[in-house]
Amino acid sequence: MSDVTNDLPQATEHRLEELEKGLFTSDLSVNEFLLVKEAGFHPVGFVMGSSIYHTGIQTRKWSQSQELTKLTEAMYNARELAMTRMEEEAAELGADGVVGVRLDVNYYEWGKDAAEFIAVGTAVKAEDGVSRLNKKGKPFTSDLSGQDFWTLAQTGYQPQGLVMGTCVYHIAHRGIGQTLGTTGQNVELPNFTQALYEARELAMTRMQDEANELGASGIVGVRLEEKSHQWGSHTIEFLALGTAVTKGSEDVTLVKPVTIISLDN
């Protein structure tokens, strides 16, 4: 399989054909379903994309903090492949977007240094027939829940795409001299601070670059995740994820929230 279009498995084609006949599947809760409808969309199908990727190895210097570019690239490409395949499924269904996207990484015993990257979500289509495809002509993606999707619509913003940035970074070990030099003291370790700072900023910059490519005016719900996966404690992947949004042309007057007393227990 490659990242070109129409590389979906045969079983997928069959499932999507059934969905095109009118039946829809979704992982939305009933409340989410209601609010997605309220926002002017209806679900057209549960979509997913997957990629099993060999992440390989990259040598690192024991005493040097550095980005491991090959691993960064691998983690990035694998997620992109999974996302692209999910978008392809959504496009096949004629969807305008995908909401509630979840991006996971699974490791299996049978695949040393290989990981499965999965993207799943619910494809939705605008009920007014007006296309909501993003600047790249693809269905928008977002990790927003149905409730968040509705709330965002009330603010006059529209989701453009789930954007991400990743950076795999090796944090240098301290030498014996450095360790002995600070024995018995609680002091800042500037090299550690600098390395972690740099790594997170690189991940966030890449996420923002993706948003800029989509012509977004901002990113909401940014999450910063850190995982060592299977590389040992000094090698960390920093992943920044969020939903890129653009402001609609119409001015929106936001409703002032009403004070309530809940009569529930």
Place this chain on the structure above:
Amino acid sequence: MTTGSSDLPEAAQRRLGEGAFSSGLSVNDFAACLQMGLEPVGLVQGFCAMQWGAYGVGLIQRGITPYGGSQGGYVENYQCPHGAMMGGEHRVWGQNYQQTWIESSWHEGFSSAYARMVEEASDLHADGVVGVLDTQSSLSEAGVIEFHLVGTAVTLKGAPVATTPPWTTYLAGQRLAKLFEAGFAPVAVIATVSSVRVWAYCVTEYLMGGAGGFMVNQNFAPQEVDQIVRAQSAARSIARKNVRDQLHGDSLHGADLSVMEREFEKGDLEVQTLLRGNRVRRFKAFEALPVPQPTVRLS
């Protein structure tokens, strides 16, 4: 890295100079901010990795003299009531003392990370930072912890470009809206740690080991472990005083106090208290809120 200006990494300068804003706010908090006239301009963060250890001092004197690990601050001594006829393992002296060096190191780590977060917000000409989250987590190497502060920088719609350092708050969304509604404005997040080391004397050791009896009191009645209780009380009291010192006459809103007890070995433990909250200042008189609407959720 220092806490001075312009010590942010190049990647941070580049990110903050880009067009699109980023925000760590949930969509609900984002909507509430827009409703208040606050516009997100960027996710801002600050870090500080610190070498970290408890580093007890005067351990050799533990149990045999009243001159243990104290280096200023709160100290209380406890003397064995049993006389001199006890064995060598018997802790004749016990001590509670404030670990001022732990408190100042924690303050240094938190303040450095905080200053860097505020510096990023200032670079964006933000008026404030909302939804601040602070964490202290262990890093890859033993004995290293990282202070991490992250928040969303905001500007006030229609206000002139900020020339003063931005205000900060742990609050976001409707909780922040309620604060404004009540007539208070956020000034800064405040966090402080107090640390009290407990070197148990014989009575505390017996009580903690569940072996009270005639060595503790003659009627075998259950009783309070006075030395630990006083350490807990002192730790809370020091934390409250540290926060009061940072308030400079303002109020503390949404205080959150957590206590951690850590035992290094039998009869040697640390009571650490973390107290944080929002420093707020009144800017208008309180106006009665609208009458709440009774509501029943159908879900």
